[in-house]
Amino acid sequence: xxxxxxxxxxxxxxxxxxxxxxxxxxxxxxxxxxxxxxxxxxxxxxxxxxxxxxxxxxxxxxxxxxxxxxxxxxxxxxxxxxxxxxxxxxxxxxxxxxxxxxxxxxxxxxxxxxxxxxxxxxxxxxxxxxxxxxxxxxxxxxxxxxxxxxxxxxxxxxxxxxxxxxxxxxxxxxxxxxxxxxxxxxxxxxxxxxxxxxxxxxxxxxxxx
Amino acid sequence: xxxxxxxxxxxxxxxxxxxxxxxxxxxxxxxxxxxxxxxxxxxxxxxxxxxxxxxxxxxxxxxxxxxxxxxxxxxxxxxxxxxxxxxxxxxxxxxxxxxxxxxxxxxxxxxxxxxxxxxxxxxxxxxxxxxxxxxxxxxxxxxxxxxxxxxxxxxxxxxxxxxxxxxxxxxxxxxxxxxxxxxxxxxxxxxxxxxxxxxxxxxxxxxxx
Amino acid sequence: xxxxxxxxxxxxxxxxxxxxxxxxxxxxxxxxxxxxxxxxxxxxxxxxxxxxxxxxxxxxxxxxxxxxxxxxxxxxxxxxxxxxxxxxxxxxxxxxxxxxxxxxxxxxxxxxxxxxxxxxxxxxxxxxxxxxxxxxxxxxxxxxxxxxxxxxxxxxxxxxxxxxxxxxxxxxxxxxxxxxxxxxxxxxxxxxxxxxxxxxxxxxxxxxx
Numbered sequence: 001x002x003x004x005x006x007x008x009x010x011x012x013x014x015x016x017x018x019x020x021x022x023x024x025x026x027x028x029x030x031x032x033x034x035x036x037x038x039x040x041x042x043x044x045x046x047x048x049x050x051x052x053x054x055x056x057x058x059x060x061x062x063x064x065x066x067x068x069x070x071x072x073x074x075x076x077x078x079x080x081x082x083x084x085x086x087x088x089x090x091x092x093x094x095x096x097x098x099x100x101x102x103x104x105x106x107x108x109x110x111x112x113x114x115x116x117x118x119x120x121x122x123x124x125x126x127x128x129x130x131x132x133x134x135x136x137x138x139x140x141x142x143x144x145x146x147x148x149x150x151x152x153x154x155x156x157x158x159x160x161x162x163x164x165x166x167x168x169x170x171x172x173x174x175x176x177x178x179x180x181x182x183x184x185x186x187x188x189x190x191x192x193x194x195x196x197x198x199x200x201x202x203x204x205x206x207x208x209x
Numbered sequence: 210x211x212x213x214x215x216x217x218x219x220x221x222x223x224x225x226x227x228x229x230x231x232x233x234x235x236x237x238x239x240x241x242x243x244x245x246x247x248x249x250x251x252x253x254x255x256x257x258x259x260x261x262x263x264x265x266x267x268x269x270x271x272x273x274x275x276x277x278x279x280x281x282x283x284x285x286x287x288x289x290x291x292x293x294x295x296x297x298x299x300x301x302x303x304x305x306x307x308x309x310x311x312x313x314x315x316x317x318x319x320x321x322x323x324x325x326x327x328x329x330x331x332x333x334x335x336x337x338x339x340x341x342x343x344x345x346x347x348x349x350x351x352x353x354x355x356x357x358x359x360x361x362x363x364x365x366x367x368x369x370x371x372x373x374x375x376x377x378x379x380x381x382x383x384x385x386x387x388x389x390x391x392x393x394x395x396x397x398x399x400x401x402x403x404x405x406x407x408x409x410x411x412x413x414x415x416x417x418x
Numbered sequence: 419x420x421x422x423x424x425x426x427x428x429x430x431x432x433x434x435x436x437x438x439x440x441x442x443x444x445x446x447x448x449x450x451x452x453x454x455x456x457x458x459x460x461x462x463x464x465x466x467x468x469x470x471x472x473x474x475x476x477x478x479x480x481x482x483x484x485x486x487x488x489x490x491x492x493x494x495x496x497x498x499x500x501x502x503x504x505x506x507x508x509x510x511x512x513x514x515x516x517x518x519x520x521x522x523x524x525x526x527x528x529x530x531x532x533x534x535x536x537x538x539x540x541x542x543x544x545x546x547x548x549x550x551x552x553x554x555x556x557x558x559x560x561x562x563x564x565x566x567x568x569x570x571x572x573x574x575x576x577x578x579x580x581x582x583x584x585x586x587x588x589x590x591x592x593x594x595x596x597x598x599x600x601x602x603x604x605x606x607x608x609x610x611x612x613x614x615x616x617x618x619x620x621x622x623x624x625x626x627x
Contacts, residue, residue: 024411026351031361033409035354038331046260051464053473055262059328066327077409118484119477122456133556138342140351142444142558145453152449200451200495202442233620235560240570242618244563247540255469264471268537275536286618347551349560 004176008105009068011098016041016072017086018095019135024080026139036135037073038066043131048106048123052113092191096154100183103128103155104176107162117163124159125152128183149190150197158183213385217314218277220307225250225281226295227304228344233289235348245344246282247275252340257315257332261322301400305363309392312337312364313385316371326372333368334361337392359399359406367392422594426523427486429516434459434490435504436513437553442498444557454553455491456484461549466524466541470531510609514572518601521546521573522594525580535581542577543570546601568608568615576601 019040023033042059049057059065079086106127110120129145129152136143145151162179189195228249232242251268258266268274288295315336319329338354338361345352354360371388398404437458441451460477467475477483497504524545528538547563547570554561563569580597607613 020409021411023355024409026355027408027410028355029359029362029406029408031365031406032355035334035361050259050468051475052478053262053471056322056324057260059331060261060324063325063327066331080409080411115474115478116481118481122477122484125453137346137555137558138352138355140346140349140558143556146441146444146446146450146556150447152453153447156449197447197449199445199447200438200442200498201445202439202498229618230620232564233618235564236617236619237564238568238571238615238617240574240615241564244543244570259468262471265531265533266469268540269470269533272534272536275540289618289620346555347561347564349555349558 004105007097007101007180009064011101011105012041012065012068013072014094014098015102015131016069017076018091018132020073020076021080021086021091022135022139022141024077030077033077034070034073036138037076038069039138040131040135041065041069041072043134044102044106044127044129045131047130048109048127051126052110052115052123054109054113089191093188096184096187096191099128099151099155099187100158100180102131103158103183104162104179107159107179108176111163111166120163121156121159124162125155128155150186150195151190153197154183154186154190157186213314216306216310216389218273220310220314221250221274221277222281223303223307224311224340225278226285227300227341229282229285230289230295230300231344231348231350233286239286242286243279243282245347246285247278248347249340249344250274250278250281252343253311253315253336253338254340256339257318257336260335261319261324261332263318263322298400302397305393305396305400308337308360308364308396309367309389311340312367312392313371313388316368316388317385320372320375329372330365330368333371334364337364359395359404362406363392363395363399366395422523425515425519425598427482429519429523430459430483430486431490432512432516433520433549434487435494436509436550438491438494439498439504439509440553440557440559442495448495451495452488452491454556455494456487457556458549458553459483459487459490461552462520462524462545462547463549465548466527466545469544470528470533470541472527472531507609511606514602514605514609517546517569517573517605518576518598520549521576521601522580522597525577525597526594529581529584538581539574539577542580543573546573568604568613571615572601572604572608575604 016037019037020033022040023036028036042065046057046059049055076086103124107120107124109127110123115123132145133143136145158179161182162175165175165178225246228246229242231249232245237245251274255266255268258264285295312333316329316333318336319332324332341354342352345354367388370391371384374384374387434455437455438451440458441454446454460483464475464477467473494504521542525538525542527545528541533541550563551561554563576597579600580593583593583596
């Protein structure tokens with residue numbers, strides 16, 4: 001098992017936990033929690049693979065993705081039931097780590113199919129955030145990504161860093177490592193200092209439909 | 210026409226009716242009703258086929274799926290307009306029947322592609338419930354599946370029953386029949402006695418974001 | 419560059435603008451606006467291509483789709499910031515134009531794969547409206563298409579006109595032109611005179627679940 005594969009499974013676990021917690025806020029039953037956890041953990045990669053025609057998708061090729069997501073969700077239920085809240089900060093840091101892994105994997109998978117740079121960046125972003133967006137849509141919330149501190153921005157930056165480093169003659173593993181650290185660093189800094197990009201406000205009085 | 214194909218079209222009709230009724234609650238116009246009915250009836254199978262790379266999808270291969278869904282939606286509008294409410298219980302029983310058919314078909318299609326058991330169960334679940342989830346998301350409701358009595362649970366159980374029986378030397382048709390009866394039985398029992406799995410409650414005071 | 423390709427890019431730009439404006443109403447930040455603009459402009463065609471197994475999808479094959487959508491979104495932000503509201507009527511007319519182009523392209527792409535007429539009409543409709551539906555779902559609104567004047571109806575009519583003309587011995591370009599004008603004409607007439615199809619009302623007292 002390579003480091004990168006271990007990271008990937010860690011990302012799956014973390015996203016499954018955020019899914020299970022959101023499902024808990026909506027008072028879902030056991031299987032509802034599992035469904036939301038699976039969608040959050042595997043939705044982004046599945047969407048990417050369907051669009052890239054990259055079959056079979058990860059969790060069909062390798063059963064561990066589903067096993068890890070299900071165990072993470074069950075563990076979350078047990079933990080919250082018997083101990084009490086998961087520390088918010090721990091979760092945010094873990095989520096940032098998952099985001100970093102998924103963004104770089106998504107960009108990498110797209111690049112292997114020789115897509116243009118713009119499409120590779122979108123694939124990195126999609127892999128990183130689409131699972132969380134699906135989680136929020138199913139739970140009838142405006143996706144967190146659009147309200148939190150710098151989030152999509154971190155993915156786009158990390159994806160671009162990967163693409164640039166990958167084109168340079170760097171030693172193996174450097175492109176992946178640095179670009180993951182870029183996503184992680186930007187996201188953690190945004191959490192720590194509540195950084196936000198300026199927002200685009202359009203008042204309701206500006207509309208007439 | 211085999212029994213199973215007839216069941217499949219019946220499932221399409223039933224899900225189209227639930228879609229048309231939901232669209233009616235949102236006061237949509239004729240084509241809005243048709244769109245929601247089609248999404249509800251065909252969404253789950255389409256998602257499954259796109260993920261399994263199983264092309265062409267059912268309703269492209271065979272026009273009857275669309276015809277049946279459209280007729281069921283039009284019939285629903287006419288029925289409600291000229292007679293009054295569709296009996297809730299009749300609809301729930303029919304929906305349980307559709308769920309049973311779609312779950313078993315989804316599991317079967319996945320097994321034919323030699324996917325792992327966990328992926329086959331997810332495909333059965335997805336085929337059974339995704340159309341209804343799409344219907345509820347488009348209509349801006351928290352998907353019913355997460356609030357109703359045992360629903361995903363019935364799909365998962367039926368899918369597992371099919372996989373076990375299919376691996377055993379049973380006479381032809383037995384695996385399909387027993388597993389459909391499993392979904393139907395669990396779901397009808399849940400409706401009759403309002404059975405629920407315990408829910409996973411996470412209070413808002415447990416969150417800080 | 420053919421006229422039709424220019425129209426296609428124009429459709430992308432227009433839908434990106436409607437996405438950016440909706441994102442502005444939700445006070446998203448720069449990258450949130452870009453994401454919504456891209457989903458609105460490219461979501462319908464991507465869904466169609468994934469279902470038709472038509473790979474690579476447009477924006478992977480040709481970078482201009484992404485470039486045009488991003489520029490349109492950035493232009494919208496700048497315009498609204500420095501000048502004030504985009505005239506509602508201008509936007510509606512442009513949106514009708516985009517709808518016309520996308521509907522005809524979607525029908526055409528489906529016909530090239532020899533799908534049945536019913537599936538081709540659904541593909542035209544999907545290409546025309548799915549991006550906007552995704553935009554509204556992500557922004558947690560009931561999709562506009564189900565509340566606005568005749569919208570899906572215009573797509574379905576235009577798609578049918580294309581299919582009929584395409585089967586007849588018409589000079590090249592006539593089928594595309596007339597069917598686009600059909601969508602445009604119906605939609606503009608609906609906007610001008612607030613035409614609506616009768617709605618299917620189902621009162622909440624008719625439900626018991």
